Each structure stands twice: as C-alpha cells, then as structure tokens.
Amino acid sequence: MIRRPSIPALFAALCLFFCAFGQAGADTVRQEKFASPSGRYAVVFTEMENRKYNKEEMLEDLDHVSNILYRVDFIAKGAVDPAASSSYADVYGWEAGARPEKASSIFKKLIWSPKEDFVIFPEEGWAARLGASQSRVVAINRELGWETSEVSVGAIEWTDELSFVSDYHFDCDYGILRFDGRAGKAFSLKESESPIGYELVEVRRGKVVIRMLLDNCRMQDLPPRCFTRDLSTGAEVPVACPKRKT
16 A cells, blocks of 8 residues: 655655755856857856945945956867956946846957957956056967956057057047057057047058047147057158048
8 A cells, every 4th residue: 555645744845855956056157158250269158256236335345336257268169178268247336227238248349369369358347437447358379478468448450460559548548559469468659648649540551540639638629630650660750630430
C-alpha cells in the first residue's frame, strides 16, 4: 500500500524546492555577448555590481551615483581566455528617474582601431558635474607594449592603423591631440588658449585642418579662421575654412 505524504510534509518540500530555486536564480550572473566589427573577437559584458543611491546618499559623496559596473572581456575567436579585459561603469544616476543604459547600446559606442588592435570606451560619467573626463583605451593586441591608457576624444580622424587625431571640447578647454597606439599615449597638437579654442576639421595628406573658434567662456564673436598643421614638422599655414562637418 502506497502512503501519501501529509499536507504539511508536502508543503515543506515545496518550500524547500522553491527557496533553493530562488537562491540559485539570485546568484545568476547577467552576461551579454557581442561580436567585434570584424568578428575576430567576442565581447562579453558581465554585470559585477548594481549600486543605487538616493538623494541623501549622493550628497554624502560625489561617487555615490547610481551605476552598474561591468567586466568586459575581449575573447579571440576559438580561444578560451580573454586577450584583454577591462571594467566599465554605466553611471546613470545624476538625474532623477534616469535609467541604466543597455549593454548593447554601450557596445555600439566602443571605438575600434582599424585592425582592432585597441578599443576606446565611452566616458564613464563620474565627473559629469565637474567638467572634463576621459575615456579608457584598452589594448587588445598583446604585441603592443601597453595595456590601458586614457584619452579625451571628440571627432576622430585616423592617420594610420594605430594612430588618430582628435579634438576635445570642455567648457573652457577646446584643443587638438594625437593618440599614438604604438606607445599608448596621447600628445597635444594644439592646446586651448581660452577663450580661443580649436576643433578638428579633417586630416588631409599628413596635415591636420584645424578651425579656430571661441569656447564656452567667450566674451565676443570670432570670425572663422582655419589653418593646417603638418604632423611631421609642426608647421602651421593659414587656409580657407572648409564647410563645417555635421
């Protein structure tokens, strides 16, 4: 004769099952996987922390801003271990009601070097109320002599497969820089002279076309003036301003 379990015993067993299932679900790691533009690398976003702060907590410390911290792995096709890894914080809590960005949207903002030797992350936004911040640059090619660097980027023009020229626009700091991917360092091409600033127009046959303009600290209007700067010699020559890029 088969004995049926009592109602209390059955209820207890069901509780143990669903409690165990719930605990396992809570420990599930959130991951999303994408392919690099060439398909050479898998890019895996793993959520490590999800921190939320209220208004009172934000007033206690400038870093108390709601954010999601990701680990980002770049895994070569067919490999197991990542060729490079980095962290990235989606800092979204400056405004009331703001929501975190999707990992897919963050991935689309990555800037890849032409042959995917390194990648530039978007700014994390920790200094959103303080002005300037920089983007992290991560070397994926292990043959490069560096692992990570930082750079401020705006409009980018690649000069070769490992180097680019970019402008950067802050409140009173508009300038031009060149990033050397072989050294993993940024070098100033034209520093801001507030209220005079500079923006990148284009790179033409080894020469950077630069437009002079007034930054956000201007006191008066400035007629458009442009010049080229030779990347080899540093010589500057006035030129007519091309049409403004969108």
